[in-house]
Amino acid sequence: MLTRRLIAGWPGMLFLLALAAAAVLVPFANLALPPSSPWHVPTHLVVLVGKWLCYALLAIALDLVWGYCGILSLGHGAFFGLGGYAMGMYLMRQIGTRGVYGHPELPDFMVFLNWKELPWYWWGFDQFWFAALMVLLVPGLLAFVFGWFAFRSRVTGVYLSIITQALTFALMLAFFRNDMGFGGNNGLTDFREILGFAVRDQGTRAALFAATCIALAGGFLLARWIVTSRYGLVLVAVRDAESRTRFLGYRVDRYKLFVFVVSAMMAGVAGALYVPQVGIINPGEFAPTNSIEAVIWVAVGGRGTLVGAALGAVVVNAFKTWMTGAMPEVWLFALGALFVLVTLFLPKGILGTLGAIRWRRRPPPADAPALATEQGR
Amino acid sequence: MNAAVETTAILYVDGVSVSFDGFRALNRLSLIIEPGEMRAIIGPNGAGKTTMMDVVTGKTKPDSGTILFAGRHDLSRLDEAAIADLGIGRKFQRPTVFEMHTVWDNLLLAVKQPRGVFRTLVARLSGAERDRLEEILAITRLTELRERSAGALSHGQKQWLEIGMLLAQEPALLLVDEPVAGMTDAETEQTAELLRDINRTRSVVVVEHDMSFVRALGVRVTVLHEGSVLAEGSLDAVSANERVVEVYLGR
Numbered sequence: 001m002l003t004r005r006l007i008a009g010w011p012g013m014l015f016l017l018a019l020a021a022a023a024v025l026v027p028f029a030n031l032a033l034p035p036s037s038p039w040h041v042p043t044h045l046v047v048l049v050g051k052w053l054c055y056a057l058l059a060i061a062l063d064l065v066w067g068y069c070g071i072l073s074l075g076h077g078a079f080f081g082l083g084g085y086a087m088g089m090y091l092m093r094q095i096g097t098r099g100v101y102g103h104p105e106l107p108d109f110m111v112f113l114n115w116k117e118l119p120w121y122w123w124g125f126d127q128f129w130f131a132a133l134m135v136l137l138v139p140g141l142l143a144f145v146f147g148w149f150a151f152r153s154r155v156t157g158v159y160l161s162i163i164t165q166a167l168t169f170a171l172m173l174a175f176f177r178n179d180m181g182f183g184g185n186n187g188l189t190d191f192r193e194i195l196g197f198a199v200r201d202q203g204t205r206a207a208l209f210a211a212t213c214i215a216l217a218g219g220f221l222l223a224r225w226i227v228t229s230r231y232g233l234v235l236v237a238v239r240d241a242e243s244r245t246r247f248l249g250y251r252v253d254r255y256k257l258f259v260f261v262v263s264a265m266m267a268g269v270a271g272a273l274y275v276p277q278v279g280i281i282n283p284g285e286f287a288p289t290n291s292i293e294a295v296i297w298v299a300v301g302g303r304g305t306l307v308g309a310a311l312g313a314v315v316v317n318a319f320k321t322w323m324t325g326a327m328p329e330v331w332l333f334a335l336g337a338l339f340v341l342v343t344l345f346l347p348k349g350i351l352g353t354l355g356a357i358r359w360r361r362r363p364p365p366a367d368a369p370a371l372a373t374e375q376g377r
Numbered sequence: 378m379n380a381a382v383e384t385t386a387i388l389y390v391d392g393v394s395v396s397f398d399g400f401r402a403l404n405r406l407s408l409i410i411e412p413g414e415m416r417a418i419i420g421p422n423g424a425g426k427t428t429m430m431d432v433v434t435g436k437t438k439p440d441s442g443t444i445l446f447a448g449r450h451d452l453s454r455l456d457e458a459a460i461a462d463l464g465i466g467r468k469f470q471r472p473t474v475f476e477m478h479t480v481w482d483n484l485l486l487a488v489k490q491p492r493g494v495f496r497t498l499v500a501r502l503s504g505a506e507r508d509r510l511e512e513i514l515a516i517t518r519l520t521e522l523r524e525r526s527a528g529a530l531s532h533g534q535k536q537w538l539e540i541g542m543l544l545a546q547e548p549a550l551l552l553v554d555e556p557v558a559g560m561t562d563a564e565t566e567q568t569a570e571l572l573r574d575i576n577r578t579r580s581v582v583v584v585e586h587d588m589s590f591v592r593a594l595g596v597r598v599t600v601l602h603e604g605s606v607l608a609e610g611s612l613d614a615v616s617a618n619e620r621v622v623e624v625y626l627g628r
Contacts, residue, residue, distance in 0.1 A: 226498070229498050229500070230485065230486075230497040231500075233478065233482050233485065233486055234486060234497055236475070236477060236478065237478065237486055240475055240477055241473055241475055243436070243457070244469075244475070246457040246461070247434060247457055248546065249458050249462040249492050250492050252458070254493075254494050255494055258494045
């Protein structure tokens with residue numbers, strides 16, 4: 001019964017099957033098949049798709065708060081970036097003496113800045129478990145503090161969106177500063193090893209790809225579990241009639257805070273998987289445009305569908321890759337046009353529209369994203 | 378606030394004033410509802426009926442005065458969720474149901490249960506809850522429509538669903554704002570019957586414009602005017618009151 005509840009009909013089933021297949025077949029086709037084989041997947045493609053899948057996890061995190069609870073966060077890139085930096089710090093400390101300056105403890109940029117010892121907030125990042133914990137805790141804590149103030153003060157709608165945007169912008173400015181101790185403008189890069197495996201190794205890349213598939217599936221199942229619970233019913237109720245929900249006795253601020261923190265942690269994991277695959281994290285990841293692009297992925301794929309959000313992230317990024325190669329100067333216009341067109345003609349996004357077409361051939365239109373409840377159907 | 382008040386009333390409102398930008402919506406309003414009582418509140422537009430409900434349910438904070446629930450809870454210090462949890466349920470003037478949710482899910486949201494985040498995450502429908510919801514569906518005549526999304530209901534059905542949600546909350550006191558607005562005569566009749574039925578176990582305050590409905594309820598009536606009580610008594614007594622007639626008909 002729980003399985004049925006979590007898989008959510010054909011889109012969820014296809015999604016999980018596709019991820020399972022990708023996690024096995026892509027590494028196989030990359031590692032085991034010779035480059036001459038028509039089925040060989042080149043390493044650059046593995047990395048590219050792995051990156052898209054990280055974005056897909058970010059999109060699911062965003063859909064959880066926006067699609068189900070109506071919190072339009074224009075700053076989810078902040079949580080993605082923080083998760084990425086936590087992973088980047090671990091990777092920096094794994095470089096050890098192999099850096100340009102060969103310092104056993106300090107990363108190159110610190111030696112360059114004439115720092116004598118490791119700042120306290122870099123302590124512990126030589127341990128993977130510690131970094132992994134920070135990948136969850138740092139975005140989670142920021143989301144908790146931010147949400148605590150915002151939701152208790154009943155900041156909603158466009159005002160909330162603006163302050164989330166300000167949040168990521170402020171982080172970008174802070175991380176650009178050299179004396180913050182995060183590599184300033186250049187960020188963290190030149191990674192060597194992760195868990196003892198060479199980051200640039202073909203096998204490591206394939207493993208990271210598979211890990212991303214697993215994380216994405218896990219994120220999807222967690223989000224499904226949340227939205228199909230009674231808690232999920234309350235979330236949608238808050239989205240549609242916030243004050244009514246309050247009069248039913250629900251503490252709306254706590255409901256929002258919980259989902260916001262979970263979503264931020266999920267975004268952090270996405271960022272942490274992204275960094276070893278692309279090999280760099282810099283303050284540009286906090287750019288407001290990144291967070292806005294994530295909103296567009298979700299809108300294109302279909303809000304409040306989870307699978308749609310992931311689909312949107314992959315489709316839009318595939319489109320971006322093609323277009324920035326073919327005619328780079330047009331890309332931003334195309335992105336804007338895409339958003340306008342989707343808003344006008346596909347307000348429910350790709351998946352929402354597909355769902356509507358399917359429903360038309362079936363009995364009564366459930367105009368909501370089908371939510372399985374605990375009715376024991 | 379005077380905490381030394383001793384009262385057996387389920388709702389005790391004394392000298393409550395509320396102003397919005399200099400406009401006195403409530404002006405030293407005093408009102409006492411006894412346990413098990415049903416009270417109808419009437420009054421012309423702007424008399425303060427809805428503001429009175431806002432103050433009791435925590436949506437609006439009073440500038441001065443005392444509001445006690447069950448003689449011991451000072452409602453002016455609590456927020457909406459805490460007040461709802463104490464056992465005060467509210468039905469709004471415009472039916473407000475969760476349109477994207479099914480009828481069943483609307484009731485499930487309302488049903489009396491722990492309201493904490495972690496409790497709802499793992500909550501499962503108990504047999505007792507299921508029976509209770511089935512019973513409410515039957516009372517509100519929505520059994521056939523349980524899988525329908527609430528947004529697709531007719532106006533009267535939404536009103537009934539909201540009353541059903543109130544029942545599911547199992548409040549000790551129900552505040553019902555214009556329950557028959559937009560209903561047909563037959564529906565109005567059934568609603569009066571339903572409220573009388575509810576009143577057997579709970580206290581009810583009904584705000585209503587429809588005089589035939591108030592007559593059908595056959596309960597004590599309070600007339601509000603300019604934020605305070607103008608008259609109180611049976612419907613016949615207050616309709617005979619000269620000042621009430623003056624207020625309603627204009628001078």
